[in-house]
Amino acid sequence: MNTGKKQNLFAKVWLKKSHTLLVLFIFMILLSGLSFTSNPVETGPYNLVYPANFGNRISIPADNPTTKQGVYLGRMLFYETRLSANNTLSCNSCHQQNKAFTDGLALSKGVDGVLTPRNSMSLANLLWARKFFWDGRANGLEEQAVTPLTNPHEMGQSLAISAQKLSKTATYPTLFKLVYGDEHITGDRIVKAISQFERTLISANSRYDQYQRGAYKPTDDELKGMELFNNGPQPEKGIRGANCGHCHGGPKTYMELFHNNGLDSLPKDSGIASFTHLQTDQGRFKVPTLRNIALTAPYMHDGRFKTLAEVVDHYSDHILESASLSTFLRGESNEVGGKSLKLLPIEKKQIIAFLNMLTDSTFINNPEFADPNSLTAKTKH
Incomplete structure (x- = not known):
């Protein structure tokens, strides 16, 4: 076989293999997309499960019912650093799951480097709480959530700016529409979603x-x-x-x-x-x-x-x-x-x-409470 024929044969084989790899690559992309679209965010009422001896004196405002889609959005926002002035802090910064949603520090450091005046409290079993903070100044989770988000020595950003930043993302407008019926992102909707997620943080298997x-x-x-x-x-x-x-x-x-x-x-x-x-x-x-x-x-x-x-x-x-x-x-x-x-x-x-x-090892390892962007949480979801 002369050199020209060898080159033509090699080219045909290479093109055939390249075509096969291209088809396989496209197939994998389509399969990945199919997997994503076939596993959407669940919707409907969220079933809060807890032992009977915990009692039913739970606290859920009438204007913020707990839904599966609301909890998922709240979980996303709980781990969202864009809610802070310098895009580095999230609720999770001071409330880490492996420490039962505390941070292991005597006092926490905010976006400006200033320490908080009090220790970060655990977020376990807030479903039954009515007064929040060490001094009880907040009546309900929705009211409580506003302070760390906006305090200049904590996350340090107005809710209006947080809403504006989320509105510019590809993900959040769609999620807010799923939860609230339209894509309008507001500070009130942000704190309500975070509160929904925090009400699901039930520790009952120690x-x-x-x-x-x-x-x-x-x-x-x-x-x-x-x-x-x-x-x-x-x-x-x-x-x-x-x-x-x-x-x-x-x-x-x-x-x-x-x-x-x-x-x-x-x-x-x-x-x-x-x-x-x-x-x-x-x-x-x-x-x-x-x-x-x-x-x-x-x-x-x-x-x-x-x-x-x-x-x-x-x-x-x-x-x-x-x-x-x-x-x-x-x-x-x-x-x-x-x-x-x-x-x-x-x-x-x-x-x-x-x-x-x-x-409660179940509580600190529950993938439903983890960062939804982590590999473990994605696999679970």
């Missing part, structure tokens, strides 16, 4: 929950810790306790109360007294949930305690007297005539063993 439904047998230390946690001390009757259940009792491990828990004799932060202007409210803060408490260090409104051991030590031995100290913390002791709880070292360890029972 070992404690499993124990309550008869699916987990606690260790001896966990059982003793649970007993101490729920008991008030009665030394005259030989009953030892840590008195934790007074604020953190019940299956959700919190009650919507505000207390001064003896951190300071002269509170540096006035708490809800900033709004009530009552001396008896000085240093009173919202009682946080203890769900996933082992994951949400540091602790207290100012993040002063780095470990659970420090927290237990505080309640056992270091409560400071003040005019506004919550009354149930006064004079509680495991010793007759004692001035503080005086828990034994072994009892402190047992209480912490129980607190670790409240970690």
